[in-house]
Amino acid sequence: MPDPARILLVEDDARLALMLEQLLHAEGYDTVLARDGQRALHEGLTQEFDAIVLDRGLPVIEGLDVLNRLRDRGVLTPALILSALSNPADRVEGLDRGAEDYLGKPFDIDELLARIRALLRRHRSTVPxxxxxxxxxxxxxxxxxxxxxxxxxxxxxxxxxxxxxxxxxxxxxxxxxxxxxxxxxxxxxxxxxxxxxxxxxxxxxxxxxxxxxxxxxxxxxx
Missing domain, CATH: 1.10.10.10 (Winged helix-like DNA-binding domain superfamily/Winged helix DNA-binding domain)
Known part of the structure; x- marks a missing residue:
């Protein structure tokens, strides 16, 4: 049996973070939670993940800045931005700054899980x-x-x-x-x-x- 996909979940809202962490665990993912941008950067640089689910409005370091710093350090883990900033300009900015997908809050749980599965499939099928x-x-x-x-x-x-x-x-x-x-x-x-x-x-x-x-x-x- 293959190892479960590892996901770095970055969310500062305590209730939403707990819900998402439980949801991802229930789907069989090995999930690491970071509650601020500095912790997210540390986890992303010192551990290997298959995907990142990343909020934008984070304490200490803003979400897109976290993603930029990871990319600058050679971390290519695919990222899904999950943010209340969800107008077209926000989505374009997120994609242009290194995210592979972008989903606005509030979101449908089934859609979120489907997007994560698609992100993992694309990541694993890409020639590394x-x-x-x-x-x-x-x-x-x-x-x-x-x-x-x-x-x-x-x-x-x-x-x-x-x-x-x-x-x-x-x-x-x-x-x-x-x-x-x-x-x-x-x-x-x-x-x-x-x-x-x-x-x-x-x-x-x-x-x-x-x-x-x-x-x-x-x-x-x-």
């Missing part, structure tokens, strides 16, 4: 091409295409390791984190160092940065 500094990673074909047009084939584990780094390009990953997420069947953290070495041989020594005393971070291609 992740941006890299000076190139892209196609995780379906396990290839890296450089800005110069060179195509480099990766092994399955090399691709998974690079994908993990590329999905959070500003994050420094500890070896144990990479071991658990990319090499769950391995016990020795040294396997992470081995595959970093393989990536550097294929993509250049700077493709993965070593952060002394912590671990690894996405770098730049050769």
């Amino acid at each position: 091409a992740l941006p890299l500094p000076d190139g892209t990673l196609d995780t379906s074909n396990r290839t890296v295409t450089t800005r110069k047009g060179e195509t480099i084939a990766l092994s399955e584990r090399e691709s998974q390791l690079l994908e993990r780094l590329a999905r959070r390009p500003s994050q420094v990953f500890e070896r144990d984190d990479l071991l658990g997420s990319v090499f769950p069947d391995a016990d020795d953290p040294g396997v992470v160092d081995t595959y970093v070495h393989y990536l550097r041989k294929k993509l250049g020594r700077d493709c993965v940065k070593t952060v002394r005393g912590i671990g690894y971070q996405l770098g730049t291609l050769r």
Whole structure:
């Protein structure tokens, strides 16, 4: 059985947040709730989600600003804006600033759930091409295409390791984190160092940065 879709729910209204959280749980989604923009930004940058349901009128950081900051940091998780600001100009602004869908409040529950399902289907059917500094990673074909047009084939584990780094390009990953997420069947953290070495041989020594005393971070291609 596949893992449930993970949804980041961002809503500051306590009653509505509770209702939506219960609704999404009842539909089988693994849901993380953030009640303000700063928390939403933190969750979006440090965890992986399949979709974001995002209010606009948030405390601390406004919803569209949260989305802009996530996009600027390389987070491509599809987002549905759920907002009382729902005239055509508001919807256009939301879509232009990085949202994949926009639904005004008040909303019909069945329509909301249908839009989330459609968002997840589109997300999962899209060829996952992740941006890299000076190139892209196609995780379906396990290839890296450089800005110069060179195509480099990766092994399955090399691709998974690079994908993990590329999905959070500003994050420094500890070896144990990479071991658990990319090499769950391995016990020795040294396997992470081995595959970093393989990536550097294929993509250049700077493709993965070593952060002394912590671990690894996405770098730049050769």
